[in-house]
Amino acid sequence: MLTTQDFQQARLTRDPRFDGRFFIAVKSTGIFCRPICPAKLPREENVEYFTLAQQAMLAGYRPCLRCRPDSAPHSHAWNGVDTTVNRALSLLSENLHLSMTSIAEKLGISDRYLRQLFIQHIGLSPKQYQVYEQILFAKQLLQHTQLPIEHVADAAGFNDARRLQYNMQRVMRRTPKELRIKPSNDMQPIVIPLAYRPPYNWPHLRDFLARRAILGTESIEQNSYARNFTLGGSKGHFHALHQPDKNRFQVTLTLDDLTQLKPALNNIRRILDVDADSTTIDNQIQQSGLDPKLITPGIRIPGIWDTFEAGCRAILGQQISVTAAINLVTKLVANLGETIPDGLSQEIGLTHYFPTPEAVAHSDLSFLGMPNSRRETLRRFAAFYTQHPDAPPAEWLAIKGIGPWTIAYANLRGQSHADIWLNSDLVIKKQLTLHAIDADKVSPWRSYLTFTLWSQA
DSSP: OOOHHHHHHHHHHTOGGGBTTBEEEETTTTEEEOTTOOSOOOOGGGEEEESSHHHHHHTTOEEOTTTOGGGSOOOOTTTTSOHHHHHHHHHHHHOTTOOHHHHHHHHTSOHHHHHHHHHHHTSSOHHHHHHHHHHHHHHHHHHHOOOOHHHHHHHTTOSSHHHHHHHHHHHHSSOHHHHOOSOOOSOOOEEEEEEOOSOOOHHHHHHHHHHTOOTTTEEEETTEEEEEEEETTEEEEEEEEEEGGGTEEEEEEEESOGGGHHHHHHHHHHHHTTTOOHHHHHHHHHTTTOOGGGOOTTOOOOOOSOHHHHHHHHHHTTTSOHHHHHHHHHHHHHHHSOBOOHHHHHHHSOOBOOOOHHHHHTOOOTTSOSOHHHHHHHHHHHHHHHHOTTOOGGGGGGSTTOOHHHHHHIIIIISOOTTOOOTTSHHHHHHHHHSOOOGGGGTTOHHHHHHHHHHHO
């Protein structure tokens, strides 16, 4: 837990490792900033600290137009509060179009209880949090993209430009046009930065993804990662260019349904694991007893686009090498994945989307060279997923042929859970014979220990 002294030191040194973990509000100007803001440092008696941008906005502060708090890495400052609040914050951040009733139903609680939890733990109501999240996202789009204001309003969940303008003026005392930096343009792609807190071990994440890249769906280069995707019925493509000198990725994205823009960006953040607090995680890994020389600062969790794809990869990869597994996945995509129109595929250099659960469930999968029992497992899994797309991976255990390792892998890479310890994995077992490690001391960051040991192999 950060103390006031930590806030003060990070502010004075503009330490990028604390970017997004807290915000600095200046009483004399009514503006709040990121710790890395290049503006002249205010006196300590003139500042106030907040762990969430939304809390600063509730207190009447406006986000800085220079350092753009909306572009900061997301913070897990709320960790340790009620688990339901954690889930609610994720749902509100990822689904700007959901009503409070829908959020409460997904959590299995009443609207009234949801409000009580938020007031108790966060200090503002769920609706206030969602509106501030919508405003911050709209501000980010206005200042980083050329999307017309009407499209920005739609993407941010305001439905129309008048509602966006009303809320923007009420909270920020500026109109959307006043925040616009670039002239509007109906054309995509959207170009937007995703910042991270250093250190960031890009070579590890890049090489891990490159070895498992699906031909025609993913592309890995020296400083970038790109892929096609489907999300909520829409289709898209993104290209993430690593810019280490700016501690960020520059993401270029096309999407045929802008209401899915926020979920798409959140998923890209997860795949690249830009919100991890590497300094804290690396310090925790050192407590395991692993030789410090083997700990590479800034290791991240290389994500997979969704849990269905993660489940397919895990099933196809059972008891075979990584190379053999990715060959099977590539065949699956080439045979069952929807093809991209020729013009677009030539432009982005990719040809297929990952197949839908329905396509896999209705295929005999005879083109896959593997035991029939594993083909049937994949078909049963796809059929289950079509009926229960929101079921947590733990429920997959009811499917014949799926065991704990597959569940753990899907949680690790399909949902990017931070505390997955794959000690049943053959590579990890071998590493444990070479190193005396107490993995429990690394909790709740054992996923990063898993990847650290994989990297040693």
